[in-house]
Amino acid sequence: MAHSKYNDMIQEFKHRFDEKMQELELSYNDINIYQQAFSHSSFVNDFNLERLSHNERLEFLGDAVLELTVSRYLYDKYPDLPEGNLTKMRASIVCEPSLVIFANKFDLNQLILLGKGEEKTGGRTRPSLVSDAFEAFVGALYLDQGLETVRTFSEKIIFPIVETEELVGVIDFKTRFQEFMHTKSKGDVTYRLAKEEGPAHHRFFTSEVLLNGEAIAVGSGRTKKESEQKAAEKAYRQMK
Numbered sequence: 403m404a405h406s407k408y409n410d411m412i413q414e415f416k417h418r419f420d421e422k423m424q425e426l427e428l429s430y431n432d433i434n435i436y437q438q439a440f441s442h443s444s445f446v447n448d449f450n451l452e453r454l455s456h457n458e459r460l461e462f463l464g465d466a467v468l469e470l471t472v473s474r475y476l477y478d479k480y481p482d483l484p485e486g487n488l489t490k491m492r493a494s495i496v497c498e499p500s501l502v503i504f505a506n507k508f509d510l511n512q513l514i515l516l517g518k519g520e521e522k523t524g525g526r527t528r529p530s531l532v533s534d535a536f537e538a539f540v541g542a543l544y545l546d547q548g549l550e551t552v553r554t555f556s557e558k559i560i561f562p563i564v565e566t567e568e569l570v571g572v573i574d575f576k577t578r579f580q581e582f583m584h585t586k587s588k589g590d591v592t593y594r595l596a597k598e599e600g601p602a603h604h605r606f607f608t609s610e611v612l613l614n615g616e617a618i619a620v621g622s623g624r625t626k627k628e629s630e631q632k633a634a635e636k637a638y639r640q641m642k
Contacts (some may be wrong), residue, residue, distance in 0.1 A: 408449045411515060415440065420511055426508060427557060432546050435460075437515070439542035440535055444499045444517030444525065457538035467549070468496050471556050475564075494574060501533035507559050508610030510536055568598055575635040579611070582638060589614040593630045596620065611637045 416433060419440075423430055430436060443456040472495050476488050483491075494500065505511060511526050514535050525531050544552050576593075581593055588615070597608040609629040610617040619640060621632025 410451065411445075412437065415513065415515055420510075420515060422508065427554065428543070428547070428551065430543075430546055435542045435546055436539070439464075439538040440513045441515045441537070442517065442520060442525070442531065444520035445485070445515040448517035448518075448519075459534060460538035460541035460545075462533045462541070463544065464537035464539065466553055467538060467540050467544045471549070471552055472496055472560070474553075475556070475561055482585055484585070487578075487585075490577065490581075491564075495560070496527055498533045501536045502529045502561060504531070504559050505532050505536040507563065510539065575631050575638055579634040579638040579641075582641065583613070586641075595626060595629075609633050613637075615638060 415437060418440045419433070419436055430610075438455055439457050439460045441451075441456050445451075445460070446456040448455070464615065472492050473488070476483075476491055479489065480491075485584065487513070511532050514526060516525050517637035520531075531559070540552060543555060549568075580591055583589070592615075594610045594612055594617070595607065598605060598609045600606045605628045606622065606624065608620060608622045609631040609632075611619045611633040612619070619633050620635055621629050621634070623629040623632055
């Protein structure tokens, strides 16, 4: 019975994975390495599989490959930023909240192979589990297709999101804008709450970002912090 259940899950995985790779316009050679990339330890334990056939080793590799890929992207995109700034930006991209956003972009969690208990307790939507699977997939893609294919995948899934509002709250635009202005020696950056409205349980804030005391951009959000981040993002894009 267990053997039959295992075979059914693997066949369904292979079908879904093939469809997903076609959707991403990516080819692959070794389906087994991708099966490992999506095999959570609970799945391996449930079916008494080889101890190291889960995805943790590929997650380790994928993390390094992602750091290299994102580092090259930032190095090329921001030629005027020093090492410290690039390091902070990379850390905001290669982190759990961002990786979950990237994974959700192509419904990666539907491919994860989970044990029965983990499935019942919502493991498929657990951020740490999803981000780990994303890194493991990148590791598998690197081993199977090489770094250039990882870069192609990143251009479809990661890089377009990095510069959109989807990472607001993940990427610290206030820090990014401050550092950008510092490199340009433009002056002092401050923030001012321009408006606060709505009932106590549903407040809405509007903030201005000021350069040398003059408002240069406005942002709005459900918290003062969010409104400042939105203002900083607009100012950052304008100045660039």
